[in-house]
Amino acid sequence: MRWSQYFVPTLRDDPADAEVVSHRLLLRAGFIRQLGAGIYSYLPLGYRVALKITQILREEMNRIGGQEFLLPALSPRELWEESGRWSVMGDNMFRLKDRKGGDLCLAMTHEEVFTSIARHEIRSYKQLPQVWYQIQTKFRDEARPKSGLMRLRQFTMKDAYSFDVDAGGLDRSYEDQREAYKRIFDRCGLKYVIVEASSGAMGGSASNEFMTRTDAGEDLIATCERCGYAANLEKAASRIPAVTDDAGPDAPEEFPTPGVRTIEDLTIFPGGAAADRQIKTLVYIATINEEPQFVLALLRGDHQLHETKLADALGANAVRPAQAEEIRDLLGAGAGSLGGVGAYQQAKAAGREVRVIADASLQGRRNMTTGANKDDHHLHGVSIERDIKPDQWADLRIVASGESCPNCEAGTLEVFKAMEIGHIFKLGTKYSESMGARVLNPDGKEVPIIMGSYGIGVERIISAAIELHHDADGIIWPRAIAPFDVVVTVTNIKQQEIRDAGEQLYTDLQRAGLDVLLDDRDERAGVKFKDADLIGIPLRITVGKKISDGAVELFDRTAKQSTDVKLQDVVEHVQQLALAGL
RNA sequence: CGGGGUGUAGCACAGCCUGGUAGUGCGCUCGGUUUGGGACCGAGAGGUCGCAGGUUCGAAUCCUGCCACCCCGACCA
Incomplete structure (x- = not known):
């Protein structure tokens, strides 16, 4: 391909809309153009x-x-009804109607x-x-x-x-x-x-x-x-140090906690508890077999819920946090004072049902602190199995860097x-x-x-x-997916000797079965070098002054190093490098 | 869907607050000089100022509505 006739609209400035490197370089180097959000043309x-x-x-x-x-x-609705995914896919599926009013999707x-x-x-x-x-x-x-x-x-x-x-x-x-x-x-x-x-x-x-x-x-x-x-x-999953609790009282004890809304609040509240001795209670609405259902997710106070884990554990299509009114309607208290103790009865009294699912790290925990389902009140001395009896145990928490590997003894997770x-x-x-x-x-x-x-x-x-292969000058394509194996840069198209040598190399390299781009534009050498770096062809052959000595330069885009090579040896060199892969 | 931001020439942006001639750099065209890492001089071309409505003698600029795009979050075969 001759660059002079090839459509490669490179940009000197970075497009303002492109944040990530790959987006920026693909636009700048003339590989793609945007047509709409998430819709691009390949150049x-x-x-x-x-x-x-x-x-x-x-x-x-x-x-x-x-x-x-x-x-x-294009696909008819009926097919997707059979698998149940016409509804499961929700808003993520593009849907359209034909002239007869029939439903189709993309x-x-x-x-x-x-x-x-x-x-x-x-x-x-x-x-x-x-x-x-x-x-x-x-x-x-x-x-x-x-x-x-x-x-x-x-x-x-x-x-x-x-x-x-x-x-x-x-x-x-x-x-x-x-x-x-x-x-x-x-x-x-x-x-x-x-x-x-x-x-x-x-x-x-x-x-x-x-x-x-x-x-x-x-x-x-x-x-x-x-x-x-x-x-x-x-x-x-990950392993975390086991916690041993005191037996605590024979039954949970309620105590007033005015103004306490968060786990953090309760850790500093007089008579409160450390975060890892609290039970975090989250109310979710899970859609299971198309039916919305209230779910109480229980975690240790210092742990975070992973919503996908929750959905997977419940077999739900979707989960979402319940809204403030829904929570009050279910448990009779605001989000800062919720707990699993008595939740089944509370829900029943409100004419609802609730499923309680607890994170595995709470198994066997006793003498914990959690909300009392009564505004500004919490409970001390809660033992999970005795006082809450969750319907289900599951791994719900988000693992963090530095925690122990679930699979081997000594490893830690990154x-x-x-x-x-x-x-x-x-x-x-x-x-x-x-x-x-x-x-x-x-x-x-x-x-x-x-x-x-x-x-x-x-x-x-x-x-x-x-994202993996670029530098300040542009893209550095891995050889196997580079648009061309090699670019032949003719430094000055107006000098007959240089131009002829470039043309000759171009045909020789093509004959050797390589994808070659010949930069035969009437541009200054600097412009050509910049563009070649930007579009990221792994190898560049510079045909210039040294042609009088029968030599050209072979430039490695990755190493940014060039070596002088005799004109008659270039094809073989390039062939070897191209075949060697990355 | 929630929050934030931006729409002015192909690209990057200024002008808007305080209404009155639409500007700068790069790119583009022509002429000349240059010619190994995005040259220089001179002359040009190029704009429904996102769209619609309103206020006004007059709107890129003020007001209302809409649209598009980007970023964060939610979401994600």
Whole structure:
């Protein structure tokens, strides 16, 4: 490609709207342009990167036996009613009507559509396993699109689905995908950790996320350097020192606490209690099977609730904090004086039901302090099992850096920000049950197909690659996904000897099978160097003065070092470097 | 959805408070000089001042409503 004819609108100034590095550089370097919030156009340079990535995705999917499909993005309501996700997806799904008034959606993911093909065509275990995938546009009406290509409303996803007769088959399919994902991200030059994750609205038994560590990320993950434990904070556990309590009184004792509203207040209130001797009581409304239900979540005073953990533990689609009036209506007191003791009776008296779920760290705790469900009053001497008897115990608290690893003896957890670049799920039979995708197994018995689902966001790979690989001058693409292998910079197009040498190199490199960009613009050398650095081509060949000695410069974008190379040796040099990968 | 912010030329911004000619830098065009890390001189082109309504002799500027985008939070197959 000749730069003089190529559309690469680089910007000298940083666009004001771009905060994160990848967004800023993608705009400045002329890879993308914004059309609306979370909607971007790929410019030629950007699309070349996307194509390099999708090619890698194809190769690795095909390698594990994947078969490429292309399904519609437009999808009728009825299909989604079958799986129950027409309502589960809520406002995140783009919905539209056709001219007859029929409901359609723009698919956020394709479990339903793939399952509908499977149920019509697959009858026997002999046709299994199958691994189907596509690389396709997905739509999500994100509440808050942000950070350039990191959270989009329209984006490109490689989504794959596995179909097996039994759990063992799913395990193998899942493992294949996991290995394929490792190869994909390695090839794309991304460092990542594989973490345990919540399955959320996807359902299913197990899931792993592939996360890249970056402060631009939106997720928090906890890892243990010592044993390799890694989990999304929505799933992460930790060990904390056990607390031993005195037996305390035979029954809770109420005492007045005028003006005390918070855990903090009560720690300094005369006759109060330290935070780790208090029970924090939070009122939530959980939507379980479409039914809203009051939930009391109990935690140690110095712990934080993780809402996803709460939703997962309850099997709820959604949870939200109750509002002040709802709380008073339920328990007869304001948010500063709530407690689990007598909550069932309080709720019943108010004509309501409440489910009490307590964090595991409260198990066996005695002689604690908590609200009395009476304004400005608290209770001393509360023993959880004796006085509250929660319906359910679960891990609800947010783990913190420095806490002990749940998996090994000596390790401690580190919590940091990361971006999700891939997610794999063991779906089990959630979709095959609800949608009737069954096969006959070897015993002649009809069983639901066991499914897995595996996604990778193309734009997330682009963003992550830049977040990980850039410097003050611009992007530094990992070789495998760079838009070009090498850029040939002709310092002065008006000098015949230099120009001819550049042209010759351009054709020679192309003949050697390389993607070459020839900077044949009538610009000053400085402008060309700046632009080349900005767009991040890993290698640059500078054709200039030294041509009279039969030499050019080979510039390594990563190391920012250049070496003189004889003209006749350049192609071989570049070829070696390009093949060597990163 | 809650909170904050911004909309003026392709990009970055000033002008608005205190109403009266729409400006600066970069980029763009033409001419000349330059030519290895975003050159210089000269001459130009380019703007429904986000949209609608109102106040006023007169609105980029004041008032009302709406829209869009960005950031924080909530949310997030």
